[in-house]
Amino acid sequence: MINSWVYIESEGSSIEDVSLEIIGRLNELKNDIDLKITGFYLGTKPGDLPRIAISYGVDHFIFLKSDLFSFYDSQTFVNGISDLVRERNPDIMLFGATYQGRDFAGRLAARLKTGLAANAISLNIDKKGLLYTGVPGYGGRFIAEIVNMKARPQISTVRQGIFKKMERDESRSGEIEIVDVELKGFNQKLKLLERKKLDIKDITKSERVVIIGNGAGNNLKPIEEFAKLIGADIGVTRPVADRGLAPRDIQVGSTGVSLNSKIAIIFGSSGSNHFVSGIERCKFVISVDIDKNSNIFNYSDYCVVADMFKLLPFLIKRMGGDL
Amino acid sequence: MRNIIVCVKVVPKTEDVTFDPVTKTLDRSKAENQINEADKNAIEAAIVLKEKYGGKVILLSMGPMFFEQFLKIGIAMGADDAILLSDRAFAGADSYPTALTLATAIKKIGDYDLIICGEESSDAGLGQVPSQIAEFLDLPQALFVSSIEVSDGLIKVKRSIRGGHEIVEMPMPAVISVELGMNQPRFPDFKRKRWADKEFKLKIWNMKDLNLEEGMVGLKGSYTFVNRFIETIPPQRKREFIEGSLEEQANKLYEIIMKILSS
Numbered sequence: 001m002i003n004s005w006v007y008i009e010s011e012g013s014s015i016e017d018v019s020l021e022i023i024g025r026l027n028e029l030k031n032d033i034d035l036k037i038t039g040f041y042l043g044t045k046p047g048d049l050p051r052i053a054i055s056y057g058v059d060h061f062i063f064l065k066s067d068l069f070s071f072y073d074s075q076t077f078v079n080g081i082s083d084l085v086r087e088r089n090p091d092i093m094l095f096g097a098t099y100q101g102r103d104f105a106g107r108l109a110a111r112l113k114t115g116l117a118a119n120a121i122s123l124n125i126d127k128k129g130l131l132y133t134g135v136p137g138y139g140g141r142f143i144a145e146i147v148n149m150k151a152r153p154q155i156s157t158v159r160q161g162i163f164k165k166m167e168r169d170e171s172r173s174g175e176i177e178i179v180d181v182e183l184k185g186f187n188q189k190l191k192l193l194e195r196k197k198l199d200i201k202d203i204t205k206s207e208r209v210v211i212i213g214n215g216a217g218n219n220l221k222p223i224e225e226f227a228k229l230i231g232a233d234i235g236v237t238r239p240v241a242d243r244g245l246a247p248r249d250i251q252v253g254s255t256g257v258s259l260n261s262k263i264a265i266i267f268g269s270s271g272s273n274h275f276v277s278g279i280e281r282c283k284f285v286i287s288v289d290i291d292k293n294s295n296i297f298n299y300s301d302y303c304v305v306a307d308m309f310k311l312l313p314f315l316i317k318r319m320g321g322d323l
Numbered sequence: 324m325r326n327i328i329v330c331v332k333v334v335p336k337t338e339d340v341t342f343d344p345v346t347k348t349l350d351r352s353k354a355e356n357q358i359n360e361a362d363k364n365a366i367e368a369a370i371v372l373k374e375k376y377g378g379k380v381i382l383l384s385m386g387p388m389f390f391e392q393f394l395k396i397g398i399a400m401g402a403d404d405a406i407l408l409s410d411r412a413f414a415g416a417d418s419y420p421t422a423l424t425l426a427t428a429i430k431k432i433g434d435y436d437l438i439i440c441g442e443e444s445s446d447a448g449l450g451q452v453p454s455q456i457a458e459f460l461d462l463p464q465a466l467f468v469s470s471i472e473v474s475d476g477l478i479k480v481k482r483s484i485r486g487g488h489e490i491v492e493m494p495m496p497a498v499i500s501v502e503l504g505m506n507q508p509r510f511p512d513f514k515r516k517r518w519a520d521k522e523f524k525l526k527i528w529n530m531k532d533l534n535l536e537e538g539m540v541g542l543k544g545s546y547t548f549v550n551r552f553i554e555t556i557p558p559q560r561k562r563e564f565i566e567g568s569l570e571e572q573a574n575k576l577y578e579i580i581m582k583i584l585s586s
């Protein structure tokens with residue numbers, strides 16, 4: 001049997017989609033290989049979390065418990081889990097490629113003297129338990145298929161929005177294990193002073209997305225108004241997020257999210273590699289750019305050469321009341 | 324403040340790298356190189372700290388000899404010193420031996436308060452090296468940082484989390500990675516650049532200088548291997564241009580959008 005562990009990233013009783021997506025993918029792989037899926041979490045009290053994870057398809061849940069796990073700190077978490085990993089020696093450990101997942105997995109791989117494949121967009125496991133991950137490089141133009149034949153566990157972080165989570169099913173059953181972790185002699189150095197979380201929509205699931213590119217400057221209003229009229233969620237390119245005009249969570253591209261929408265309408269982007277890898281899976285792409293040579297048109301179904309600020313009033317007028 | 328060490332990587336420009344479909348390898352030979360963008364933000368952040376709290380900014384890089392000219396750009400921006408870790412045996416390293424080699428050099432430099440990395444490199448783009456350096460040095464870490472404050476041996480930073488941010492505080496020495504675009508890197512000073520090109524000598528350390536062994540560095544010290552490269556073929560798009568006056572374009576666009584939405 002091949003043992004795979006999935007980091008359950010969670011706050012309260014809601015689990016990050018990416019963790020559930022990884023579990024979904026591993027369940028698909030179960031059709032061909034003998035695979036056990038263990039979810040693990042580090043926290044202060046288990047609550048409903050183990051049951052929820054099981055209802056989404058883990059066979060086994062390990063809750064590592066310590067008062068020091070009340071907020072995320074990589075040093076604390078790595079110290080908290082490394083003994084258990086050494087003892088159980090799973091073949092594979094997977095983390096969402098979120099801020100936290102990447103931070104945690106990188107340090108853990110160094111501790112365990114093993115390799116890590118980051119940001120995987122494909123996951124395959126052969127019968128011997130060798131993990132093949134597809135890791136995008138150069139902004140997503142190439143994918144390197146990575147293997148680690150040298151050490152265990154094989155660790156990888158997985159990009160969100162690539163795999164499908166399973167439907168929640170309360171009748172699924174699984175084993176729940178609670179492990180009290182004693183961090184003897186460990187002196188926690190990092191202190192959490194403040195935490196701000198906004199409720200931001202996960203646009204990897206949106207059907208309609210309007211993307212604001214750098215060409216919009218600081219004037220996002222007309223695009224936002226247009227998006228509202230067609231019932232679309234907003235995404236942005238990196239420079240727009242860099243300028244603090246939008247949260248990183250809705251940045252599209254290699255260091256942001258990948259869309260899966262039916263329609264993506266892009267205003268004022270030059271179509272760099274790092275960006276277009278995020279719109280590959282959209283069914284229809286429409287772009288508006290003032291420069292007829294903008295590279296974004298090479299990645300678009302419908303191309304409009306126009307100044308967005310002149311075009312948008314007509315578009316908004318045409319839509320007025322119709323939707 | 325004591326030494327501020329900035330880890331700097333030189334990377335090929337993404338757009339210049341090509342794929343050879345026959346050999347199934349990447350061709351970087353024609354690519355123009357540059358300092359990894361986020362590392363420029365790291366250098367800027369270090370210089371700003373130095374200006375406020377004193378200390379020395381030391382650039383540290385592992386790579387081939389041609390990196391030298393790029394480290395001199397960092398010197399011209401205002402860094403005080405630069406060390407290039409260069410040895411044939413370092414080639415082909417994945418993040419584990421990269422971080423190990425850098426961490427070993429950091430110990431050798433000594434007397435440091437802060438290690439600043441970029442959030443990730445634009446070529447492989449793994450963002451693992453900072454976390455692994457912190458582990459090898461047994462230091463606290465905060466990644467994806469967008470602002471920094473220092474006082475009384477403590478560093479307070481704002482780090483990104485999903486959907487927001489946290490403010491965390493750690494005693495120094497500590498390791499941080501800064502977000503791409505967290506500041507506006509200054510231009511190299513022209514006079515300083517001339518001085519750097521003519522007179523500044525950077526230190527070059529090899530495997531022996533670091534007391535490392537063959538099996539620990541480079542390809543041999545790596546755990547992950549590229550089984551094969553796959554070029555991603557972007558989906559074929561229609562690329563239909565919508566012509567006419569602005570009003571006509573808007574009307575046609577409207578029809579197209581409505582058709583897609585109702586399909």
Ligand SMILES: Cc1cc2nc3c(=O)[nH]c(=O)nc-3n(C[C@H](O)[C@H](O)[C@H](O)COP(=O)(O)OP(=O)(O)OC[C@H]3O[C@@H](n4cnc5c(N)ncnc54)[C@H](O)[C@@H]3O)c2cc1C
Pocket residue numbers: 212213214215216236237238239251252253254255256257267268269270271272273274275288289290291294306307308309360443444445446448503
């Ligand atoms: C490691 C790394 C990771 C990165 N990750 C990402 C990522 O995840 N996502 C991302 O987006 N970028 C990413 N980038 C940045 C990326 O390389 C580009 O710099 C960025 O995508 C450019 O954004 P843009 O196309 O909106 O802006 P620009 O390149 O500035 O293009 C603006 C466009 O707007 C047009 N324009 C200007 N005015 C108007 C007008 N009035 N009307 C219509 N059009 C107008 C211009 O003709 C131009 O084509 C990354 C870079 C690096 C190095």
Ligand SMILES: Nc1ncnc2c1ncn2[C@@H]1O[C@H](COP(=O)(O)O)[C@@H](O)[C@H]1O
Pocket residue numbers: 329330331332359361362365383384385386418421425439440441442443444445447448449450451452453
């Ligand atoms: N060869 C290297 N030399 C110096 N610093 C590096 C090197 N590789 C990575 N780094 C640092 O680690 C950061 C993250 O890199 P990576 O983990 O490769 O995405 C970079 O932004 C650099 O600050």
